[in-house]
Amino acid sequence: MVTIKDVARLSGVSISTVSRVINDSKPVSPEIRKNVLKVIEETGYRPNDVARSLVTKRSYLIGVIVNDLSNSYVAEMVKGVEEIGKMYNFDILLCSSYYDKDAQINYLSLLNRKQAEGIILIGYHFDPVIIETVNKYNKHAIYFTRDILDEKADYVRIDGYAASYEMTGYLIKKGHKKIAFMTDFDEKSVYETKKIAGYKQALEEKEISFSKIYTAGGRRYQHGYDAAVQIIPDLNEISAIFCTNDELAIGLINHLYDKGFKVPEDVSIVGYGGYKESQFVRPTLTTISEPYYDIGAVCIRTLIKKIEGDKSFNSKIELPFSFVKRNSVKELV
Amino acid sequence: MVTIKDVARLSGVSISTVSRVINDSKPVSPEIRKNVLKVIEETGYRPNDVARSLVTKRSYLIGVIVNDLSNSYVAEMVKGVEEIGKMYNFDILLCSSYYDKDAQINYLSLLNRKQAEGIILIGYHFDPVIIETVNKYNKHAIYFTRDILDEKADYVRIDGYAASYEMTGYLIKKGHKKIAFMTDFDEKSVYETKKIAGYKQALEEKEISFSKIYTAGGRRYQHGYDAAVQIIPDLNEISAIFCTNDELAIGLINHLYDKGFKVPEDVSIVGYGGYKESQFVRPTLTTISEPYYDIGAVCIRTLIKKIEGDKSFNSKIELPFSFVKRNSVKELV
DNA sequence: TTGAAAGCGCTACCAA
């Protein structure tokens, strides 16, 4: 491995001078610069970022903690984080915790030891101890989570209440009066609570007394698929189901299809999220689209501003959602 | 920030001793150890991995270069890499190049400067200059790619010829005699060439003279969707289509559905890959499943062995595929 | 414009 010393020796100058030319930090006479550059070229010298980090106390490293990359929307967010991060010359250390709190804590410790300059936490829920740990390490952090547990934390989020209200209103406008909501877990996250509130508020405003909540017991395809058994017996009394995420909705649609029911003829189904899979199902899924790529992008932009000490940024960010009208809703007359 | 010096001072010992207790590298008397540990506990001291790396010359960092994380199978591989990597205490620096050669080269340079100990390259195709660059930096590397350009490189791969041969044979057994193949690009990768050879070989062995190749012009959903316009006019003369990947197959199925055709009644369609989406389509897709998670896992295990100097490993690995029979094929009588 | 030297936080060697 060739070091700055070798370059200095080979070009007959001091290491200070070499440092100056590679960093363009101070004036160096043209001839010397040219010569040093030549030696660098010939030797293939590359500065060692580890040594550099040690003295500059900058790692340009940002940790991203997610639960599971195989959720397409997570991959989409990471894509946003990474792409924008790279534009600012920050590198991304990826950490998947698979919903395990201890793994998250270990990652936090790792990122701390690695001198990460900031952390983005993307997840369904974070235990208070996670937030404490982040604070203990005194790291800049941005959260995107269904549960903000500490208002002192900085975050990016979506107005789930408004989105859910709008979706429910749409269903009502289409003539639906028996609209059920399919939630994920028994224990409600803050975000989920808001979505349900939006759903109920829309119903209430139109004086619709029917409301019903099914619990899938999870957020993945299979949970939605399995939850269909709860729905099927009730199909005569409900006309639409609002699923709290697209994957659940797709699972449900497929199970219904497998049992010979037709969507939206027999029942209308809408999702939430705008996962890329939502356009691959048939019928295509009407849904609320959350801008995952942008969420990732905004997270890292905000984080970098925090790192760079820019005070002019808003650290509690609410991003707009969009309503995606497709073919899984039947108009009732 | 508290350093080893602080801990040494506070516990009244030398930094050598502190180093010994944190690394368990040499005997330390019980009382001193206890005391040092107490000080560490109180101060919240964490060793600085950057400084550590500088002296030990180990970064425990592995770079993973992919094209696009939003391909579900890529995310799946990265998951395997990351999970296994963490078991061996290696960290993953994720780099997405979006099919751009220059970006790949930049990442290689970055990983070199960061002192990454090895690199996993996952991609459709790598330019020779990429392989040269990897070699120039003298980094351990493992490739998973559709084009192995240099047999000196280590890789993990799947026997595409056999897989394709098996799938085509299955179609023939189901009574199909007019089987078309849908390829991705005009310019064939090595892997693609093998797949097509397998398809043709199976046909030939059964003395089926009909063969036809469509080119989608890409590998994503939309390419498959768009390619349907080439297929539809020929629907009377072909009975099955073997798509070179699942995403293409799903796009095709959906377009057919949108135009009122039925799969498999009007035409049988099979895919390749076993992407998780292949079970979400209706009809569910018959396909060849490549073990993406395992591919990632094997890549990193092999890489770590290389890094650790273990000579007992095979560095040209062929992993088994599996045949997944689902509902997108009609039996012809 | 240049060089010498201190020092970033740590490990590992050598002596005691």
Place this chain on the structure above:
DNA sequence: TTGGTAGCGCTTTCAA
């Protein structure tokens, strides 16, 4: 079993 110290590769004063 302990401490002193050199040195990892680099940036950054300070003097010249």
